[in-house]
Amino acid sequence: MDAYLLWPFLDPQNKSSSVVTPDLNGFVNGAHIESLTITSLPPTLTPHFLSPEITHFMATSTAPNHHSLTIQQDPEENAHPNPPPGPDPDTNYSHPNIHIPPGPSRFVNRVRKWVLPGAKPMPLLISIAAGLIIRFGVPKPAALSNRAWQLLAIFITTIVGLIVGPLPVGAWAFVCLTATVVTKTLLFQEAFSALTNDVIWLIVVAFFFSRGFVKSGLGDRVATYFIRWLGKKTVGLAYGLVLSEAVVAPAIPSSTARAGGVFSPVIASVAASSGSLPNDSSAKKLGSFLAMTQLQSAGNSSALFLTAAAQNLLCIKLAQELGVEIASPWITWFKFACLPAFVGLVLTPLILYKLYPPGIKDTPDAPAMASERLKQMGPVTRDEWIMIVTMLLAVALWVSGDRIGISSVVAAMLALSLLLLSGVLKWDDCLSEKSAWDTLAWFAVLVGLAGQLAKLGIVSWMSDSVAHGLTSMHVSRPAAFAILQVAYFFIHYLFASQTAHVGALYSGFLGMNLASGIPGKLAALVLAYNTNLFGALTHYSSGQAAVYYGAGYVSLCDVFKFGIIMAIINAAIWIAVGGCWWKILGLY
Secondary structure, eight states: OOTTOOOOBOOTTOTTOOOBOSSOOEEETTEEEOOOOOOOOOGGGHHHHTOTTOOOEEEEEOSTTSOEEEEEEOTTSSOOSSOOSOSOTTSEEEOTTOOOOBOOOHHHHHHHHHSSTTSOHHHHHHHHHHHHIIIIISOOOTTSOHHHHHHHHHHHHHHHHHHHOSSOHHHHHHHHHHHHHHTTSSOHHHHTGGGGOHHHHHHHHHHHHHHHHHHTTHHHHHHHHHHHHHTTBHHHHHHHHHHHHHHHGGGSOOHHHHIIIIIHHHHHHHHHHTTOOTTSGGGGGTHHHHHHHHHHHHHHHHHHOGGGSHHHHHHHHHHHHTTOOOSSHHHHHHHHHHHHHHHHHHHHHHHHHHHSOOSOOBOTHHHHHHHHHHHHHOSOOHHHHHHHHHHHHHHHHHHHHHHHTOOHHHHHHHHHHHHHHHTSSOHHHHHTOHHHHHHHHHHHHHHHHHHHHHHTTHHHHHHHHHHHHHHHTTOOHHHHHHHHHHHHHHGGGGOSOHHHHIIIIIHHHHHHHHHTTOOHHHHHHHHHHHHHHGGGSSSSSSHHHHHHHHTTSSOHHHHHHHHHHHHHHHHHHIIIIIHHHHHHHTOO
16 A cells, blocks of 8 residues: 555544545455545544554455455554554444445456556556557658657657656656667667756756755745735735746746745745635635736746746757757847746736735735744845855856856756755755656656657658648748647647656647748747746646645636636737847847
């Protein structure tokens, strides 16, 4: 059983007590437990079953009506050497309110247990079937080699798997990479060539850098200062949070880290002080507005700086692989993004204030609360000063690196080295940053496969085919550009990650733009900016969307509703403001 599934027990002295377990998903002697909910913890269970060593248990159903559970400690895992006195874990405790719906037969359970139990069967079949259909069901174009077509089939399997999720992303990427080597589609050196990619390592190092920013408390301090300065009105409070994220964005290159590590906790604290609680009707007072505003503004913050989001760096690398060179990428990115992103950041709180108004319009206590919070924090700590200096050094090197011969990844490595030498970060902090290592694994696979697809001619063939189709329909160049951008944007409803979207589709769509005669730099940058703007479409479209939805202040309906509304508004801002700005700067 999963280590997270703790304490599924009943109180032997109070038969009316509730089962104590998180959402328990598993098979219990032929019965499938769909969901058992935490309600209360019987006091008599505390001495024995809350022991930290006891985390794995077996559960079997003994009653014919499936209303009784036998709970046993798993003898093979985490056995408690000297169990303290408590209820007998081998005793059956019945509970009339437990309902375990009939599930699959024992035969089906045994099949699931022994046949690839680590993978979800249906998503696995769908993913493999997609690749097999391409490989054997679709005629190979004469312009492509068998090796190229086989690689495309494996790539399709990889992408479908990223969408339907038979395994965690990193694990699935590794399985598909292994398939390319086993089938001799790629040599080992070709399959793992992207592990030396400088952009991928820049992303990994940036995750560690952002951890230091959160760990030191500097992010929390910056957000609190903005609340003190702008927090007297609810809309001012929203602006304080939005602008503080824009300020820290270049130093925390993960919108998920910014949301989960800095701004979601701040929003929860401010909302609670105003009587606005998550998963409650009072959420509409303040928390809903602040969470929605922060979610919908995060895309503009991420689009403002090259180093504000991992997918930005990946876009630049993939563009380079297709021959689109962007000189001084940090400066170039910011120069073209600054005006439309700034306008978007300014207008988003105002628009949501009208469309999604908070119940509380004034927050006179927020500045005082922020001041009190700053007093509790005390003066700026040594670690925070080191983070400030390191952040400024890194940004300076990212801005001027090309002129002095220091690449972006070397600048990030230098910043990380300073944090390690100064003790702001420990190596264990880096080792525990699972998202960084997971990103290294699956980014390397996607970038490597995308590079090999381009090398074997798949990308150019697809681009030429689409361009020929658009030409045959007499579609003008601006219309082709618009069609491709809109398609790239709304396909994101099928993805649960912005970076996965980039790895799967960016190269192909950029190639189609190039084949349609769109200027390379324009196509590459607009697609990259686009990637940030669709991060708030749904509750699963990005890490930050999951964080703010999971905080409990916004409903699923509201996320989808305002996701599409603000997507259209942001697109209009970037088309109108960005289009004029780019024309002035000579981008097209």
